[in-house]
Amino acid sequence: MKKWMRTETFAAWAFMAPGLLIVAVFVLWPIVYGLPLSLTDYSVIGETHYVGLDNYVTAFQDKSFLASLWNSMVYVLIVPIIQIISILMAILVNSRIPLIKAFRAAYYIPVVTSMVAVALMWSWLFSSNGVINYALIQLGVIQEQVGWLSSSNTALYVIMFITMWKGLGYYMMLYLAGLQSIPTDLYEASMIDGASRWQTIYRITIPLLRPHILFCTLISLMGAIRVFDEVFVLTNGKGGPGTATLTSSLYIYQKGLVQFNFGYASALGLIVSVIVGILSILVFRLNKKGGVQTY
Amino acid sequence: MKIVKKKFRSWMSVCLLAALFVSLLSACGSDAKDNEAQDGKVTLKFWTIALQPTFNDYFNGLISEYQKSHPGVTVEWSDYPYDAISNKLLTGIASGNVPDVVNLNTEFANQMASKGALADLGQWMSDDEKKSYFDGIFNSTVFDNKAYALPWYTGTEVLFMNTRLVKQAGLDPKNPPKTRDELNEWSRQIKAKTGATGYATTFAARMFPVEGISILNDDKTAAAFNTPATLALIQKMQGLIQEGVLVKEDANFDKQIQYYSSEQTAFEIAGPTFINFIKTSAPDVYKNTIAVPLPTGKADVRLSNTMNVVVPLKSANAEQAAEFAKFLTNATNQTAFAKAANTLPSTKESIKDSFFTENDGTLESEAKVVSAESLDKAVDYMVGVPNAGDVNSAIARQLQEIFMNGKDPKQGLTEAEQEVNQILSQN
Numbered sequence: 001m002k003k004w005m006r007t008e009t010f011a012a013w014a015f016m017a018p019g020l021l022i023v024a025v026f027v028l029w030p031i032v033y034g035l036p037l038s039l040t041d042y043s044v045i046g047e048t049h050y051v052g053l054d055n056y057v058t059a060f061q062d063k064s065f066l067a068s069l070w071n072s073m074v075y076v077l078i079v080p081i082i083q084i085i086s087i088l089m090a091i092l093v094n095s096r097i098p099l100i101k102a103f104r105a106a107y108y109i110p111v112v113t114s115m116v117a118v119a120l121m122w123s124w125l126f127s128s129n130g131v132i133n134y135a136l137i138q139l140g141v142i143q144e145q146v147g148w149l150s151s152s153n154t155a156l157y158v159i160m161f162i163t164m165w166k167g168l169g170y171y172m173m174l175y176l177a178g179l180q181s182i183p184t185d186l187y188e189a190s191m192i193d194g195a196s197r198w199q200t201i202y203r204i205t206i207p208l209l210r211p212h213i214l215f216c217t218l219i220s221l222m223g224a225i226r227v228f229d230e231v232f233v234l235t236n237g238k239g240g241p242g243t244a245t246l247t248s249s250l251y252i253y254q255k256g257l258v259q260f261n262f263g264y265a266s267a268l269g270l271i272v273s274v275i276v277g278i279l280s281i282l283v284f285r286l287n288k289k290g291g292v293q294t295y
Numbered sequence: 296m297k298i299v300k301k302k303f304r305s306w307m308s309v310c311l312l313a314a315l316f317v318s319l320l321s322a323c324g325s326d327a328k329d330n331e332a333q334d335g336k337v338t339l340k341f342w343t344i345a346l347q348p349t350f351n352d353y354f355n356g357l358i359s360e361y362q363k364s365h366p367g368v369t370v371e372w373s374d375y376p377y378d379a380i381s382n383k384l385l386t387g388i389a390s391g392n393v394p395d396v397v398n399l400n401t402e403f404a405n406q407m408a409s410k411g412a413l414a415d416l417g418q419w420m421s422d423d424e425k426k427s428y429f430d431g432i433f434n435s436t437v438f439d440n441k442a443y444a445l446p447w448y449t450g451t452e453v454l455f456m457n458t459r460l461v462k463q464a465g466l467d468p469k470n471p472p473k474t475r476d477e478l479n480e481w482s483r484q485i486k487a488k489t490g491a492t493g494y495a496t497t498f499a500a501r502m503f504p505v506e507g508i509s510i511l512n513d514d515k516t517a518a519a520f521n522t523p524a525t526l527a528l529i530q531k532m533q534g535l536i537q538e539g540v541l542v543k544e545d546a547n548f549d550k551q552i553q554y555y556s557s558e559q560t561a562f563e564i565a566g567p568t569f570i571n572f573i574k575t576s577a578p579d580v581y582k583n584t585i586a587v588p589l590p591t592g593k594a595d596v597r598l599s600n601t602m603n604v605v606v607p608l609k610s611a612n613a614e615q616a617a618e619f620a621k622f623l624t625n626a627t628n629q630t631a632f633a634k635a636a637n638t639l640p641s642t643k644e645s646i647k648d649s650f651f652t653e654n655d656g657t658l659e660s661e662a663k664v665v666s667a668e669s670l671d672k673a674v675d676y677m678v679g680v681p682n683a684g685d686v687n688s689a690i691a692r693q694l695q696e697i698f699m700n701g702k703d704p705k706q707g708l709t710e711a712e713q714e715v716n717q718i719l720s721q722n
Contacts, residue, residue, distance in 0.1 A: 041721070044389050045412035045607075058717075063710065064692065128544065129557065150544040152700040236547050238688070242696035257382065259685050260410055 031273070038267035043260040055267035065268060067243035068251040069275070071156060075224045075247060076279075078160050082220050083213060086168050090175035091201065104176075107169040115166065119233035122162045123149065149234060152244035159245055162230050167223070171216050178212035179205065214287035218280055225276050228253065248272045337612050338369045339619055340394040342383070344602070346636075347374035353635045361622055368615060384607075388412070393609045395616035396623070398447065401435050401675045404603050405683035408436065408443035414606040417442035419617040427626060432601050432641045435675030438515055444603035445624045446641035448632060450566035451597045451669040452589050453662050454478070455573075457491075459583040460561040464488040471587040475505070478562065478590040482540040485561045492539050494562040495546035495554045498694040500687050501676040502528070507594035510690070511719070515681055518715040520690070521708045529697060529704045536698065545695050556580055564589060566600055567637070567662040586662035588669060599673035601641060639667055646670055682718050689714040 004010060038055055042048045059065050093104045110118060125131050126148040136142045148158045182205065190200050206213075228249040231239060237254070239246030252272070256265030346354065358370045373394075375383050381403060387393055399407070407413050417425065420442065425433065428446050436444035458468045464485040472478040482493020496502075500520075503510055506528050509519040535541040542554060552569070554560040556577035563569060573581045589597050604623060606616040622628065629640035630648050637659070640646060651667040654660045680686055693711035696702040 043410045043412075044385050045407055046410035063714070064689075127550075127553075129553075129559065147544055150699060152696075238691070240692070240695050241545055241699035242692050242702070244700065254688065257385075259682070259688075260385070260406065261685075 034266040034270055037263055038270055040263040041261070042263040042266075044262060045260060048263075051263065055264045056271070058264065059267055059271055064243055064246060065248075065251055068239070068246040068248045069272075071239075071243070071246055072225045072227070072248045072272075074156060075160060075163075075227055076221060078164050079217060079220045079224055082164055082167055082171055083216060085164075086171035086216070087175050087206070087209065087213075089168060089172040090179055091205065093172065094176055094179045107172055109169070110166045111169040111173075113166070115229040116233050118166050119162060119230045122158075122165075123234050126158055150241055152241050155235075155241060155244045159227075159230050159234055162234075163224070163227060166230075167220065171220065174216055175209060175212055178209045182208045210287055214283065217283050217287070221279055221283060222276055225249075225272065225279070336367045336369070337615050338371055339396060339612060339616055341370050341372045341396045341619065342380070342394045343372070343374045343398040344377050344380050345374065346398075350632075350635060353632060357623070357628060361619060365615075365618070368619075370619060388607060388609060393607050393611070395606060395610040395612050396620050397605050397607065399444065399603055399605055401444070401601050401603060402683045402687060404436050404444040404605050405438075405680055406685070407605065407607075408438070408441075409681035409683070412608055413443045414608050414610065414613045414617070415441035415443065416445060416606060416617050416620065419614055420621065424621060427643060428624075428641050429643060429670055429673055431596070431672075431674030432599055435599075435601065436603060436605075438681060444605045445620050447602045447604050447624050448629065448636065448638040449599045449601040449641045449670075449673070450568065450639050451599045451666045451673045452564050452566055453586045453665045453669070454589045455555070455563040455565065455569060455662075456585050456587060457555070457558060457561045457580060457583055458585055460485055460489050460491050460558060464561075468585060468587075472590045473588075474590050475592045479535060479540050482535075482561070483538060486539040489561070491559060491561050492542050492554070493535075494540075494560050494564060495542035495544065495551045496564065497547060498545050498691065498698050500690040500694075501598060502532075502694075504596065504674065504676040505592040505594060505598065507592070510676070510686065511680055511715075516719060518712040518719075521712040525708060526704055529694075529708070533698065533704070543699070545691075545699060552576065567659065567666050570659055570662060581658065584658055586658060586665050588665050591672070595672065596674045597669040597672045598676050599641075599670075601675055637663065639663075639670060641670075682721070685718045686715050689718060 039050060039052060040048050041051050041055075089107060093100055093107070127133075128145045128147050128150070132148070133142070133145045137145070146154065148154050186204050186208075187200060190204055195203065225247075226249050227247050231245050231247050231250050232253075235245050237250070237258075239250045239254075248268070249272075252265050252268045255261045255268060341358075343354075354372055358372060361370060362368060380397075380399070384394070384397060384407075404413070417437075417440070425442065432446045432449060433442070435446075436442065454471065456468055456471065461468045461481070464481075465488060466481055466484060472481050479493065485491055485493060500510055503520050503525065506524070508522065508525050508528065511517065512519040532541065536543045542560060544550065546554065548565070551560075551563055551565065552572045555563045556573055558580060567586075570581070570584075570586075573584065591597065604620045606613050606620060610616050624642070626640070626642040626644035629642045630645040630650070632638070633640045633645060634650055639651070645651075646667055652664060654664045690711050693702070693707040693714075697704050697707040
C-alpha cells in the first residue's frame with residue numbers, strides 16, 4: 001500500500017465517498033444542471049430551445065409565483081414560534097415530574113407519523129362538518145360552520161399549524177439533548193445567587209442553547225420554505241383556494257411535473273434556492289455567539 | 296513543502312471523486328436501445344391506466360386476436376396507476392424507453408400534444424374512421440386539424456338525486472329539472488324546506504362551455520372567456536352560494552361524495568362511477584338515489600370525461616402503433632370493453648347495442664342508460680385547448696379567488712385572461 005493511501009485524509013475521503021457520491025448525483029448535480037436548464041424551455045417530451053433569461057423575467061411577472069413566494073415567507077413565521085414552544089417543552093420534559101417519559105413519547109409520536117396520514121387526519125378534523133367546527137359551535141365560539149381549509153383567511157394558517165404540530169416533538173428532542181449538555185453546576189450557582197426560574201432560563205439556558213437554536217432555526221427555516229407534503233395532501237395538489245396556500249415548492253412541482261415546463265421550474269427553483277441561501281446567511285449572522293465553551 | 300503535499304493530496308482526492316462522479320453520470324446517460332423493427336418484427340409497448348388485473352382477460356384476448364391478424368407484431372401490455380402514468384411517461388421518453396400506444400385523459404393528451412410530443416394520428420386514418428367517433432369527443436384532442444388522440448372509453452355526467460330530500464321539499468322526482476335554472480330553483484326549495492344545500496361543485500373552466508362560453512377563440516390563440524356573459528354567470532353563481540344553493544367550497548370529487556353521502560347536499564353532478572362510492576359509504580342514501588339526465592345550461596351540451604389513446608412522436612413504430620390504436624378503439628372492441636367495464640363507448644355504432652338501452656331498474660343501470668343517451672350531446676370541455684393543464688389551472692385559480700376569497704369578478708376574469716394569453720403565447 002502506498003504511503004499516501006495510509007494517511008488519515010485518504011481514509012476520511014474513502015469513508016465519505018459513498019455518501020458524497022449520492023449527494024453529488026442527487027443533490028449537487030441537479031443544482032448545477034438546473035442553471036443551464038433554467039435558460040431553456042426544456043419539457044422532456046418536446047424540443048428544447050434556448051430562451052436566455054426569459055424564464056427569470058417571466059418568474060418576476062408571474063403573479064402565482066409571487067403569491068407562492070409570499071406564502072412561503074408567511075410560512076417562515078412559524079419558525080420562531082416552533083423554536084419558542086419546543087424549547088419550553090424541552091425544559092418541561094427535562095424536569096423530574098411524574099409520567100414525563102409518557103409525555104416525551106406522546107410529543108414524539110407525530111414526528112414519526114407519515115405527513116400524509118397527519119394531513120389526512122387534520123383535514124377530517126378541520127372539514128366543514130368536522131369535529132373542530134362541531135366543538136366550537138357547541139362551545140358557542142362560532143355560530144356556523146367555518147370552512148377552515150376552503151377560506152383564504154384561514155387555510156394557510158391551518159396548514160402552518162399542522163406543520164408546527166408535527167414538528168414540535170422533533171425540535172423538542174434536539175433541545176432536550178442541548179439542555180442535557182449544560183453543566184448542572186451553572187444552575188446550582190444561579191440558585192445560590194438567588195436567580196428566579198425565568199432568569200435562569202433567560203440568562204443561562206437560552207444563551208447556552210444558542211448553537212442548537214441556530215441549527216433548529218436553520219432546518220425549520222428551510223423546511224418552512226420548502227414545505228410541500230401537507231399542502232399537497234390538504235389541497236389536492238392545487239394550493240387553493242385560489243393561491244391562498246400555494247407554496248413555492250408546490251408551484252415548482254406544478255410547473256415541472258404537472259405542466260412539463262421544466263426549464264421554467266428550474267428557474268423558479270434557483271430563485272427559491274438563492275432566497276433560502278440569503279435567509280440562512282442572515283440566521284448565521286444573528287447567531288454567532290453562545291453555547292457551552294470548553295477551555 | 297508539507298503544505299504543498301497536503302494540498303496536492305486533497306486535490307487528488309477531489310479529482311478522483313469527480314472522475315467517479317462523471318463515470319457514474321455517463322453510465323446513467325447511456326442511450327437506451329431503440330425499439331426498432333428487426334427482421335420485420337415489431338414490438339408495440341402498450342400502456343394503460345389502472346386496468347390490471349380487473350380486465351386482464353379482456354385485454355389478453357384482444358391482444359392475441361390482434362397478434363394473429365398482424366403477424367410479426369407483438370404487443371407488450373403494461374398498466375400503471377393513475378397518479379404514476381405521467382411520471383412514467385416522462386421518464387420513459389427521457390430515457391429512450393418510449394411506449395408506442397398510451398392511454399391518457401384528454402387534458403394530459405392536449406398538454407403533451409402542445410409540447411409537440413404526440414404523433415398526428417389523422418395521417419393514418421380515413422374520413423370514415425374519423426367519423427366513427429362522436430364528433431364532440433373526437434374533436435377534443437384535435438388542433439391545427441391534427442388528431443392527436445383517439446377517444447376510447449368515456450362517461451357523461453348525469454344528475455343523481457336524493458329522493459328523500461326532494462320529496463320532503465314537496466318536489467316530484469318523477470319530473471326532474473331539465474335546465475340549470477330549474478335545478479337551482481329546486482335547490483332553493485330544498486334549502487328552504489330541508490336545510491340541505493343543492494349541490495357541491497368545483498370552480499373550474501368546465502363551467503364555461505356548459506353555458507355556451509368559449510374558453511378560447513376559434514384559432515386557439517387567445518382567451519375568449521372575459522365577456523359580459525361570463526361576468527353575469529359568475530355573479531349569478533355568487534348569488535347561488537349566498538342563497539345556499541351551491542356549497543361555498545371548491546369541492547373535489549371526494550368532498551362531493553362526503554356531502555352527498557351525509558345528505559348535506561341533495562344533488563350530485565357526476566359520472567356513473569359515483570354510484571360505487573355511495574353504495575359503500577352510505578347504503579341508505581344509495582337506496583334513495585335516482586339518476587336522471589343532467590339539466591343542461593345555455594349550450595345544451597353535457598360534458599364527457601374521456602380516456603384516449605395516443606402515440607408518442609418518438610415511438611419507433613408510430614404507424615403500427617396507430618394501427619393498434621384504431622383496432623383498440625373501433626366500434627366492436629369499444630362495445631365489448633364498455634360491457635366488461637360498465638363504461639360508455641365513444642363510437643357512434645356501439646351505442647346502438649341494446650346493452651346501452653336496457654334498464655333493469657337498478658341505479659347502475661339507470662345511470663348507464665341516462666349517461667348513454669347524453670352521448671350525442673357530449674363534448675369535452677377542453678376541445679383542442681393547447682396546454683390544457685396550464686390553462687385550466689390559471690382559470691381555476693382565479694375562479695377560486697372570486698368565489699372563495701371575494702375577489703372582484705371583473706379583476707379576476709381579466710387576470711385569468713392575461714395569464715391564459717401568456718400561456719398560449721409560449722406555444
